[in-house]
Amino acid sequence: MADESVITQDVPNEASTALEPTEDPAATESPTVESASVDESASDQGEPGGSSPQEIRARKEYRARRGVEKQLESERIERVRLEERLRTLEEVRTQQPVAPPEKIFTPAEVQTAIDAGQVSTADGMAYLAKIEAKRVIDQERQAAIALKPFERAATEVTEYMTHLPWTKDQNSSEFQEVKRVYQSLVQDYGFANDIRTQRIALERVAGSLDKLKQRSQAATQTRQARVDAAHSETPAGGSIPTKGDDISKAPEHMKRIWDATNLTPAQRAKEWGYHQKTQARKAG
Numbered sequence: 001m002a003d004e005s006v007i008t009q010d011v012p013n014e015a016s017t018a019l020e021p022t023e024d025p026a027a028t029e030s031p032t033v034e035s036a037s038v039d040e041s042a043s044d045q046g047e048p049g050g051s052s053p054q055e056i057r058a059r060k061e062y063r064a065r066r067g068v069e070k071q072l073e074s075e076r077i078e079r080v081r082l083e084e085r086l087r088t089l090e091e092v093r094t095q096q097p098v099a100p101p102e103k104i105f106t107p108a109e110v111q112t113a114i115d116a117g118q119v120s121t122a123d124g125m126a127y128l129a130k131i132e133a134k135r136v137i138d139q140e141r142q143a144a145i146a147l148k149p150f151e152r153a154a155t156e157v158t159e160y161m162t163h164l165p166w167t168k169d170q171n172s173s174e175f176q177e178v179k180r181v182y183q184s185l186v187q188d189y190g191f192a193n194d195i196r197t198q199r200i201a202l203e204r205v206a207g208s209l210d211k212l213k214q215r216s217q218a219a220t221q222t223r224q225a226r227v228d229a230a231h232s233e234t235p236a237g238g239s240i241p242t243k244g245d246d247i248s249k250a251p252e253h254m255k256r257i258w259d260a261t262n263l264t265p266a267q268r269a270k271e272w273g274y275h276q277k278t279q280a281r282k283a284g
Helices: 002-019 025-043 053-095 107-115 121-163 173-189 195-206 209-232 252-261 265-283
Strands: none
Touching (some): 121 195
């Protein structure tokens, strides 16, 4: 019986021990998560709280602003990465060795290689022909490039002479002024003694070629307008009315028709001239 009492006393102790709350690993981790969320909210303390419409709207605006800020920060980080990548690529490019220019062998070097049996005579001659052809082509290309300014200057000097009649008179004051400017450019300022400097001298005396063309075109249009106007006032038969063709001598019925139709004096003279020629043909 004594033993039973001992056992009876021990059981509650074990049960109570078993029922005591033990430390759960998940429970121990939860405070860490909570503390992390607290830290995050601490860094985000500017977010408004509350449940009123104004507070909800303020909270939405705040979150939208935070989203934009995060996007801008992400773009900034990406831009920094791209700049760093470009800098690395530029360093690699500058560090790459520059290929040396292709060596061109002289005829003597080619003949030495032929004599030594390093290349055949045919290959050596073909190489020399290729090098000579390349040299000629390069010279022609450089000559064409150098000739372009001369060709342009010659074309524009011809255009100046077309629009400026005094360029054909060496005794004119304008021509003498161009000559003086040309000599000054060559002797005082070291300009080339060729047609390019002639073009510059013409521009300094006569002005811009474009403006000169515009003035010439305007003058041509004015002359043509005057010719057209004179032609429109010429009576039939192509003769200009003289004193003998005075419309005052026209019969009264013609004058009444002219007045009724509001004809101009030029139109009346034209009809009167036509009437006179018709009468002359009938009389003949």
